[in-house]
Amino acid sequence: MTPEEFRRIGHQVVDWIADYRAQVGERPVMSPVEPGSIRARLPVSPPAQSESFDAVFQDLERLILPGLSHWQHPSFFGYFPSNCGLASVLGDYLSTGLGVLGLAWQSSPALTELEEVVTEWMRQMVGLSEAWSGVIQDTASTSTLVALVCARERTSGYSLGRGGLQGEERPLVVYASAQAHSSVEKAALLAGFGRSNFRKIETDGSYAMRPDALAAAVEADIGRGLAPCAVVATTGTTTTTAVDPLEAIAEVSRRHGLWLHVDAAMAGSAMILPECRPLWQGIEGADSIVLNAHKWLGAAFDCSLYYVRDPEHLVRVMSTNPSYLQSAVDSRVKNLRDWGIPLGRRFRALKLWCLIREQGIAGLQARLRRDIANARWLEARVRSTPGWRVLAPVPLQTVCVRHEPAGLEAEALDRHTQAWADRVNHSGAAYLTPAVLDGRWMVRVSIGSIATEREHVDALWKRMRQQAERA
Amino acid sequence: MTPEEFRRIGHQVVDWIADYRAQVGERPVMSPVEPGSIRARLPVSPPAQSESFDAVFQDLERLILPGLSHWQHPSFFGYFPSNCGLASVLGDYLSTGLGVLGLAWQSSPALTELEEVVTEWMRQMVGLSEAWSGVIQDTASTSTLVALVCARERTSGYSLGRGGLQGEERPLVVYASAQAHSSVEKAALLAGFGRSNFRKIETDGSYAMRPDALAAAVEADIGRGLAPCAVVATTGTTTTTAVDPLEAIAEVSRRHGLWLHVDAAMAGSAMILPECRPLWQGIEGADSIVLNAHKWLGAAFDCSLYYVRDPEHLVRVMSTNPSYLQSAVDSRVKNLRDWGIPLGRRFRALKLWCLIREQGIAGLQARLRRDIANARWLEARVRSTPGWRVLAPVPLQTVCVRHEPAGLEAEALDRHTQAWADRVNHSGAAYLTPAVLDGRWMVRVSIGSIATEREHVDALWKRMRQQAERA
Numbered sequence: 003m004t005p006e007e008f009r010r011i012g013h014q015v016v017d018w019i020a021d022y023r024a025q026v027g028e029r030p031v032m033s034p035v036e037p038g039s040i041r042a043r044l045p046v047s048p049p050a051q052s053e054s055f056d057a058v059f060q061d062l063e064r065l066i067l068p069g070l071s072h073w074q075h076p077s078f079f080g081y082f083p084s085n086c087g088l089a090s091v092l093g094d095y096l097s098t099g100l101g102v103l104g105l106a107w108q109s110s111p112a113l114t115e116l117e118e119v120v121t122e123w124m125r126q127m128v129g130l131s132e133a134w135s136g137v138i139q140d141t142a143s144t145s146t147l148v149a150l151v152c153a154r155e156r157t158s159g160y161s162l163g164r165g166g167l168q169g170e171e172r173p174l175v176v177y178a179s180a181q182a183h184s185s186v187e188k189a190a191l192l193a194g195f196g197r198s199n200f201r202k203i204e205t206d207g208s209y210a211m212r213p214d215a216l217a218a219a220v221e222a223d224i225g226r227g228l229a230p231c232a233v234v235a236t237t238g239t240t241t242t243t244a245v246d247p248l249e250a251i252a253e254v255s256r257r258h259g260l261w262l263h264v265d266a267a268m269a270g271s272a273m274i275l276p277e278c279r280p281l282w283q284g285i286e287g288a289d290s291i292v293l294n295a296h297k298w299l300g301a302a303f304d305c306s307l308y309y310v311r312d313p314e315h316l317v318r319v320m321s322t323n324p325s326y327l328q329s330a331v332d333s334r335v336k337n338l339r340d341w342g343i344p345l346g347r348r349f350r351a352l353k354l355w356c357l358i359r360e361q362g363i364a365g366l367q368a369r370l371r372r373d374i375a376n377a378r379w380l381e382a383r384v385r386s387t388p389g390w391r392v393l394a395p396v397p398l399q400t401v402c403v404r405h406e407p408a409g410l411e412a413e414a415l416d417r418h419t420q421a422w423a424d425r426v427n428h429s430g431a432a433y434l435t436p437a438v439l440d441g442r443w444m445v446r447v448s449i450g451s452i453a454t455e456r457e458h459v460d461a462l463w464k465r466m467r468q469q470a471e472r473a
Numbered sequence: 474m475t476p477e478e479f480r481r482i483g484h485q486v487v488d489w490i491a492d493y494r495a496q497v498g499e500r501p502v503m504s505p506v507e508p509g510s511i512r513a514r515l516p517v518s519p520p521a522q523s524e525s526f527d528a529v530f531q532d533l534e535r536l537i538l539p540g541l542s543h544w545q546h547p548s549f550f551g552y553f554p555s556n557c558g559l560a561s562v563l564g565d566y567l568s569t570g571l572g573v574l575g576l577a578w579q580s581s582p583a584l585t586e587l588e589e590v591v592t593e594w595m596r597q598m599v600g601l602s603e604a605w606s607g608v609i610q611d612t613a614s615t616s617t618l619v620a621l622v623c624a625r626e627r628t629s630g631y632s633l634g635r636g637g638l639q640g641e642e643r644p645l646v647v648y649a650s651a652q653a654h655s656s657v658e659k660a661a662l663l664a665g666f667g668r669s670n671f672r673k674i675e676t677d678g679s680y681a682m683r684p685d686a687l688a689a690a691v692e693a694d695i696g697r698g699l700a701p702c703a704v705v706a707t708t709g710t711t712t713t714t715a716v717d718p719l720e721a722i723a724e725v726s727r728r729h730g731l732w733l734h735v736d737a738a739m740a741g742s743a744m745i746l747p748e749c750r751p752l753w754q755g756i757e758g759a760d761s762i763v764l765n766a767h768k769w770l771g772a773a774f775d776c777s778l779y780y781v782r783d784p785e786h787l788v789r790v791m792s793t794n795p796s797y798l799q800s801a802v803d804s805r806v807k808n809l810r811d812w813g814i815p816l817g818r819r820f821r822a823l824k825l826w827c828l829i830r831e832q833g834i835a836g837l838q839a840r841l842r843r844d845i846a847n848a849r850w851l852e853a854r855v856r857s858t859p860g861w862r863v864l865a866p867v868p869l870q871t872v873c874v875r876h877e878p879a880g881l882e883a884e885a886l887d888r889h890t891q892a893w894a895d896r897v898n899h900s901g902a903a904y905l906t907p908a909v910l911d912g913r914w915m916v917r918v919s920i921g922s923i924a925t926e927r928e929h930v931d932a933l934w935k936r937m938r939q940q941a942e943r944a
Contacts, residue, residue, distance in 0.1 A: 003559035003831055005495040012487035015563050019570030020480035033582050037805040040586040048594035051833040055560070058827055062567070069583025074572045081580065081797070084817070086572030088474035089526070092486050096533065098565045098773050099490030101545045101557030109552065111504050112540025115511040123519035140611060141815035151663055166667025167638040174639065184793035185816055192622055192791075192814065194665030196637025240797055296817070302569050303819055322655035325909035326552070326711055326917070330895075334508040343663065343814075344612035345656055346555070346767070348774055356529055360474055362522040424801075438796035446797070 011055045018059065022067075023074060023088065027453065030430025031075045033068065040069045071433060076453035079462060080435040082240070082268050082400075083450035087300035093356030094302045097349040104347035106327050107335035114338055116351040120358070124295065124307055127363060128273035131286055135313040137341040138350045140304040142267035143185035145292035146234065148308065148320070148342055150176060150193045152290065153232035153261030155319045162319070167194045174231035175199045175223050179211035179246055181239040183265060199228070208395045209242045209439075211235060213250035220258050232261040237282050238269025241437045241446070242394035242402050245269065245281045252287025262288040267306070271299040272374075272398055274367055281397060298373070298399070298450045299366065301354045308342070316341055373399045373450040376459045380447060383463055389471070393444050401447045402439060405470035412442075419443040422470040429469070432462045482526045489530065493538075494545060494559065498924065501901025502546045504539065511540045542904060547924035550933060551906040553711070553739050553871075554921035558771035564827030565773045568820040575818035577798050578806035585809055588822040591829065595766065595778055598834060599744035602757055606784040608812040609821045611775040613738035614656035616763035617705065619779065619791070619813055621647060621664045623761065624703035624732030626790045633790070638665045645702035646670045646694050650682035650717055652710040654736060670699070679866045680713045680910075682706060684721035691729050703732040708753050709740025712908045712917070713865035713873050716740065716752045723758025733759040738777070742770040743845075743869055745838055752868060769844070769870070769921045770837065772825045779813070787812060844870045844921040847930045851918060854934055860942070864915050873908075875915045876941035883913075890914040893941040900940070903933045 003011075043065055073084050104113040121136030139145045155162055157174055167174070176190045180202040190200045201223075204215045220230045233255055235246040248264065255262040264285060270293020272278040285291065291309045295301040310316050321340040323332075339345045358366070377399045384390045384403050393402040410418050423436045423445050436445045445466075449459060474482075514536055544555050575584040592607030610616045626633055628645055638645070647661045651673040661671045672694075674687045691701045704726055706717040719735065726733040735756060741764020743749040756762065762780045766772040781787050792811040794803075810816045829837070848870045855861045855874050864873040881889055894907045894916050907916050916937075920930060 003563075005491040005559070008494065008559040008562070009487060009491035011563060012491065012566070013484055015566050015570070016480060016483035016487055019567070020476040020483065022570065023479065024476035032579075035582050037578065037582070037802050038586070040583050041589055044587070044590045046593070047597055048829050049833050050835055052836050053830045053833065055563070055827075055831060058830060066583045066587070069581070069586065070571065070573050071579070071581045073574055073581075081574075081576060084572065084574045086569065088476070088479040091479070091569050091572070092474075092482060092526070094569045095483070095486050095566055096490070098557065098562050098569075099486070099493065100541065101555065101562070101773065102541050103544055103552075103555045103774060105552060107508065108503075108542070110540070110542050110544075111506050111508070112511050112537045115509070115540065116515070116537070118512055119515045122517070126518055141817045143815045143817075147814060154665070161667060162662040162665075163668050165644060165669050166662070167665035168641060168644040168667055168670060170639060173636060184795040184798070188791070188793050188814075191633040191637070192664075194625070194633075194638035196632060196639055197634050198636050199639060240795070302572065303574060303817055304815075320659070322659050324655040324711070325914075326906055327655070331508050343618060343659075344614045344775075346612045346614075346774055356526075358519050359524045359529060360526060362520050362524065364521055365523050435797055443796075 014059070026072050026074055027076045029072055029075065031077050031433035032071045032427045032430065034428065034430070035069050040065055074451065074453060075433070076451060076455065076458045077432040077462060078451045079447050079449060080433040082297050082448050084297060084303055085300035085452045086302045087357050087361070087452055089360030090300055090302045090353040090357040093353035097352045100349060102349055104338055104349065105345055106329060106337045106339065108329040108331060110349070113347065113349045113351070114336055116355060117338065118336060120351045120354045121307060123358060125309065128270060128293065129276070129279050130309065133286070133311050134309040136307055136309045137338055139306045139308045139342050141306050142265060142292045142294055143188065144343060145306050145308040146185055146263060146265060147189040147192055149261070149263035149290040150189045150232055152316055152319050153263065154193055156261055156315060157229060157231040160318070172227060172229040173199050174229045175201060176232045176234070177201045177203055177216055177219060177230070178234040179203050179205050179236060181205050181209050181241055181244055182234055182236050183240050183267070186234045186265065205244065209239060209244035211246040211251065213247055213254055216251060217254045220254065220260070230258050230260055232263060234263045234265055237264055237266035238398060240268070241439055243269060243398045243400045244394065245397055247284070248282055248287065249284030252284045256287065264288045264291045267292055267294040268297055269398055271295065271297060272370060274363065275370055295354055298370065300452060301357050305350055305354055369452065373454070376454070376456055377401050377449050379456065380449070380459050380463060393439055399448065399450045402444050403447060404444045416443045419445060425469040426465055429465065431465050485530070497543050497545055498547045500543055500546065502548050502904040503542045503898045503901065505899065505901070506540050511536055545922065545924065547922060547926065547929045548903040548933060549922045550918050550920060551904040553768050553919050555768060555774055556771040556923045557773045558828050558832070558923060560831030561771055561773045561824040561828040564824035568823045571820060573820055575809055575820065576816055577800060577808045577810065579800040579802060581820070584818065584820045584822070585807055587826060588809065589807065591822045591825045592778060594829060596780065599741060599764065600747070600750050601780065604757070604782050605780040607778055607780045608809055610777045610779045610813050612777050613736060613763045613765055614659065615814060616777050616779040617656055617734060617736060618660040618663055620732070620734035620761040621660045621703055623787055623790050624734065625664055627732055627786060628700060628702040631789070643698060643700040644670050645700045646672060647703045647705070648672045648674055648687055648690060648701070649705040650674050650676055650707060652676050652680050652712055652715055653705055653707050654711050657705045657736065676715065680710060680715035682717040682722065684718055684725055687722060688725045691725065691731070701729050701731055703734060705734045705736055708735055708737035709869060711739070712910055714740060714869045714871045715865065716868055719753055719758065720755030723755045727758065735759045735762045738763055738765040739768055740869055741765065742768060743841060745834065746841055766825055769841065771923060772828050776821055776825055840923065844925070847925070847927055848872050848920050850927065851920070851930050851934060864910055870919065870921045872918045873910060873915050874918060887914045890916060896940040897936055900936065902936050
């Protein structure tokens with residue numbers, strides 16, 4: 003494809019996306035397709051000869067769009083928002099179009115330096131001290147894996163330079179709340195700790211980690227001859243956006259030399275609001291933090307910000323220095339390949355840079371405050387409606403609810419919950435993802451899609467009542 | 474930003490990229506900026522209020538472009554090509570604009586199913602049997618880490634469900650050629666094996682792994698009471714594109730129950746040419762393969778294809794199944810979160826789908842054949858020029874050369890090599906990345922940027938002679 007063909011078709015692509023975004027609210031939020039139905043309609047073999055891009059557009063309309071659940075839809079209330087603000091989209095378009103890679107500083111200096119600048123901007127925006135250095139990773143899953151590997155190496159005195167985990171006498175142990183994201187246990191297993199050295203710490207009535215239970219578990223492990231290594235605290239759990247008490251957890255960590263990693267994947271964005279900062283009181287006692295700018299904040303996926311207090315330790319654990327990547331300036335620059343797992347690196351800073359500049363701090367703050375207000379509004383509606391319950395505190399934008407008709411309990415209640423949520427989803431009018439809390443299914447209403455206004459939350463609430471209270 | 478603003482500025486972005494691509498050949502290939510100079514010219518704090526996108530365009534021209542080394546430049550001969558074909562760019566534009574995520578099949582069915590289709594297309598294109606299943610990862614570094622974790626879990630009988638590597642009696646050992654990419658050792662260290670359980674196997678005169686040396690190392694480790702676990706063979710090493718003999722290595726692997734992972738990050742793309750397939754004779758004896766469609770083939774970064782023969786094993790190692798990710802169709806679909814480390818997943822299949830359709834197999838094959846012919850042409854020039862040497866076989870598109878003036882040896886020769894390569898790079902006319910081979914610096918000429926024609930290789934050769942032979 004020549005640059006002139008790219009210009010012509012690129013304009014069509016932009017128009018197509020602009021139309022998509024303008025009209026996405028008219029589509030069913032959740033794709034209704036059956037498993038395998040899209041695959042079955044696509045050619046089993048690649049084309050031998052070049053095809054026109056018109057054929058691609060036809061397949062997009064005919065096959066792909068009906069097969070999507072629309073994350074940018076104003077009535078998307080599933081999972082957590084994965085906002086992809088249009089200014090950020092343009093930043094990503096610039097990145098892909100430039101097609102430069104950051105293997106080393108020298109392989110594209112601006113890529114590295116703009117990443118330093120925007121992670122520094124974000125540090126200021128979320129109120130972290132100057133003690134933190136940031137880098138962009140792909141996801142919180144990967145960031146947490148990096149954190150646990152770094153913890154492993156700190157506790158073991160760089161066992162990777164010797165026999166690895168295989169050479170350690172005392173098994174290392176990792177702790178997280180029972181409400182921690184599944185990626186935390188996955189990271190501990192991938193890093194080689196083993197499930198029997200992973201502790202799920204019980205939570206309190208608001209689903210936050212109990213620091214006394216953490217301290218007790220750590221002390222019990224020490225008593226058994228094990229080596230407590232790391233604790234992962236969560237600011238904003240996936241099920242209920244519960245907030246672990248960082249100050250008390252940091253105190254336990256300090257006392258026992260644990261690495262404290264804070265998973266603020268969702269709620270980290272909220273720290274651009276000064277009024278939310280009390281939620282991570284104690285954050286300066288952590289060793290590493292992850293927050294996903296690709297969630298609520300609005301940067302195009304993937305844009306997970308990973309902050310550490312000791313970048314030299316990170317680099318020592320992650321670094322490689324083969325001759326084909328060396329340059330004369332290595333001692334004077336950051337080589338971001340040594341800040342994470344992949345060697346290759348897109349120019350991801352552009353999408354965050356464009357988002358922040360186009361919105362300004364004020365614009366981002368206003369949107370997040372709108373969403374929090376919408377969640378409070380919904381919480382009040384649910385609380386004041388007979389038969390409905392709010393199941394967990396609402397510190398941010400997620401409201402956990404259940405409709406509990408008289409006489410329905412246990413499995414029957416579960417069936418009811420899943421059935422009405424399913425009816426809402428299959429109506430196409432909104433998308434909800436249920437979850438299990440205290441052993442029972444409930445429905446998370448996760449508010450915060452960029453396009454979601456009060457009217458959409460109001461319509462959702464009416465739809466929920468209609469589907470749950472019928473019959 | 475509203476869809477209408479996006480439409481207007483999006484057209485500007487497309488035009489800006491079209492102009493950039495059309496004129497990239499007129500820019501200095503390697504950025505001449507000093508460390509810190511870009512950062513120093515950017516605001517230290519984020520803007521409080523919204524800025525216009527015009528300011529972004531101004532900064533792009535004034536600050537960012539001069540700070541880039543241009544990977545899409547026709548005279549980019551550094552590292553390996555990271556081609557970002559314009560049809561693939563448009564596929565990525567569609568992905569970012571749609572802003573959908575593949576956490577689970579249900580969270581956007583078409584995302585998963587198109588990924589199944591294009592990895593299947595690629596399987597056919599590179600001549601792998603139907604025994605392989607594919608998925609898109611970000612990079613080869615990550616794919617190799619996944620492979621080594623899977624190897625660890627196969628050999629240890631799923632130690633992650635118990636005490637992890639910490640509970641194993643016999644340390645597990647990983648093998649790779651001394652010419653393997655730095656990411657292989659990094660992956661072994663991250664996965665917890667430890668450096669003392671990582672063996673670098675010596676290579677033969679063509680820099681390929683010696684299967685007899687591998688067998689001897691494995692047997693020696695067994696004799697010591699260790700547990701040989703995995704071998705990573707490379708099809709196309711980074712320094713010289715050497716090709717490890719897969720058939721013989723597979724035989725050693727079979728005999729000792731080793732996991733065989735093949736790093737075909739660079740050379741895997743060449744397997745779309747039937748005449749190159751002898752290079753990975755024996756590939757069907759492997760357990761996992763990575764090939765980077767974002768290198769020579771031309772898919773926008775990141776697009777690393779990871780193939781396995783036993784997807785159930787992969788899923789068993791990687792899977793998590795929290796309630797908030799469950800859906801009614803889970804038993805009937807692929808949930809690609811269980812095929813790798815990150816939970817979140819972009820719609821990456823679009824960029825590969827658009828590339829293959831716009832080029833057709835024939836178009837991709839023609840370009841790769843052009844590059845191989847250009848490498849052969851350069852090889853012949855170097856071989857026939859007094860004072861110049863070709864240092865390694867040229868199976869693909871990389872020519873390793875040294876200018877060896879009479880009387881220059883050892884460190885003096887190293888200084889000469891680095892000096893002339895540096896002069897070429899600082900001239901702005903071409904970009905080369907030297908590397909160490911057999912303890913001495915040499916220059917890799919890595920041909921294969923989409924825009925690179927014979928005339929650019931010819932001009933490079935003249936420039937190399939001019940800079941090396943002067944004085």
